[in-house]
Amino acid sequence: MNIVVCVKYVPDATADRRFEDDGTVDREDVDGLLSELDEYAVEQALQIREHLEDGDGGDDVVVTALCVGPEEASDAVRKALQMGADNGVHVVDDAIAGSDAPATSLVLAEAVRKLGADSGRSLVVCGMASTDGGMGVVPAMVSERLGIPGVTLGTQITVEADTVRIRRDGETSADTVEGTLPAVLSVTDQSGEARYPSFKGIMAAKKKPVETWSLADLGIDAERVGATAAWSVVEATSARPPRTAGHVVTDEDGSGAEALVGFLASKKFV
Numbered sequence: 001m002n003i004v005v006c007v008k009y010v011p012d013a014t015a016d017r018r019f020e021d022d023g024t025v026d027r028e029d030v031d032g033l034l035s036e037l038d039e040y041a042v043e044q045a046l047q048i049r050e051h052l053e054d055g056d057g058g059d060d061v062v063v064t065a066l067c068v069g070p071e072e073a074s075d076a077v078r079k080a081l082q083m084g085a086d087n088g089v090h091v092v093d094d095a096i097a098g099s100d101a102p103a104t105s106l107v108l109a110e111a112v113r114k115l116g117a118d119s120g121r122s123l124v125v126c127g128m129a130s131t132d133g134g135m136g137v138v139p140a141m142v143s144e145r146l147g148i149p150g151v152t153l154g155t156q157i158t159v160e161a162d163t164v165r166i167r168r169d170g171e172t173s174a175d176t177v178e179g180t181l182p183a184v185l186s187v188t189d190q191s192g193e194a195r196y197p198s199f200k201g202i203m204a205a206k207k208k209p210v211e212t213w214s215l216a217d218l219g220i221d222a223e224r225v226g227a228t229a230a231w232s233v234v235e236a237t238s239a240r241p242p243r244t245a246g247h248v249v250t251d252e253d254g255s256g257a258e259a260l261v262g263f264l265a266s267k268k269f270v
Contacts, residue, residue, distance in 0.1 A: 001052060001061045002122040004112055005045040006142075007038040007080050009073035010132040022227060023234030024098055025132065027070065034076040037127035039083070039194035044187045045125045046084045046195070048159050062086050064115060068096060068107050074210065081205035082197035088210040089115065095215055098227025101133075105141030107225060110218040118146045121162060122182040128153055128189070139186040149179030152186040 011017050011030045018026045045063045052059035065080035065088040067073050077088035091111055099107070112118050124146075129136035143150025154166030154177075164185055165178040197205070215222055223229060249260045264270045 001049075001059050002115065002117045002120070003045045003048060003061060003063045003125060004066050004115055004117045004122070005038075005041050005063060005080065005085065005125045006108055006127075006138075007042065007065050007067050007076045008035045008127075008130050008132075009033070009067060009069040009076040010035045010130060013131055019234070019237045022098065023237060024227070027072070032072055032075065034079040035127060035131045037129055037131055037189060038076075039079075039127075040187050040189055040191050041125045041127040042080045042083050042085060043194040044154075044157055044185075044191055045123075047192065048123070048125075048157065052159065064089060064117075066108065066111055066115070067091070068099075068104060068111070070097070074212075077210055078205055079197070081208045081210070082201045083195055084201060085208075087208055089213060090210060091213045091215075091218065093215045093222070093225075095222035095226045098230060099225045100230040100232055101135045101138050102141060102231060103225040103229055105138050105145055107215070107218065107220060108138070109142050109145035110220055111213065112142065112146060114213070114218060118148060118182055120182060123159065123164060124182075124184040126184065126186045128186050136186075139184050143184035146182075146184065149183040150185075151177050151179045151183060154185060154187045155190040157185065157187065157191065 009032050011025050011032055015030045018029050020026050049061040049063055052061050063085045065077045065085040067077045068091045071092060074090050077090050081088055089111060091107055096107065112124055117124055124142060126139040139152055140150050151164060151166050153168050155169045156167040158165045162181045163178055164181060164183050165176060168175045168177060169190060247263055249256055249263060
């Protein structure tokens, strides 16, 4: 079985981020890392592999980490390999910079095709959204471009024979959705805690193969991606106002509770 897990290299959310004049994130100004939400996708891909390889059929499963991004994005692929993926593919091309969700889905879909994961007993696993742009539509777009089922926002995942089944947990109900393989799957941060790379995994990752592909390798015209082909652009950005000091209620003479209630009442919280 062929499992491709899509991972994204994103700016560290805990660092101060700035924007270029064209509205894109200044990646030179902040460190990057594997998107935390994509770590859950890697984890589920590995758990599916372990489940199938331990089953009666003893499936032979290969997990490939696929990333689209600048040169530094190879760090995201390497992190997935350290967690346990078997090999990696990094699509890097200057023309990709500034791509929006439709263009990103185009590159991912063609890479999945090149890996042969759009047919047969294959699965594409994605995180529920990116932690930088917050885009959760890419998995559905990849599914549409490949013409295969898309089952998204899974919290529990089961793969049996040629079927992938997920549970979606909503506010008032839980739904079970299934699709036939090949399929595109996205998982939420409720699907299971992502494992930390072990020392053995970190050392093993150094020997795992990582291929680098360009747009030409995927047969994609550069005019179909990048900022100039984007359907939406960031027109303006502004820094968040600094946080103001909070209201402190002290209780030195037993009047703290009354003061606290008075403050909450003044804000119409009670």
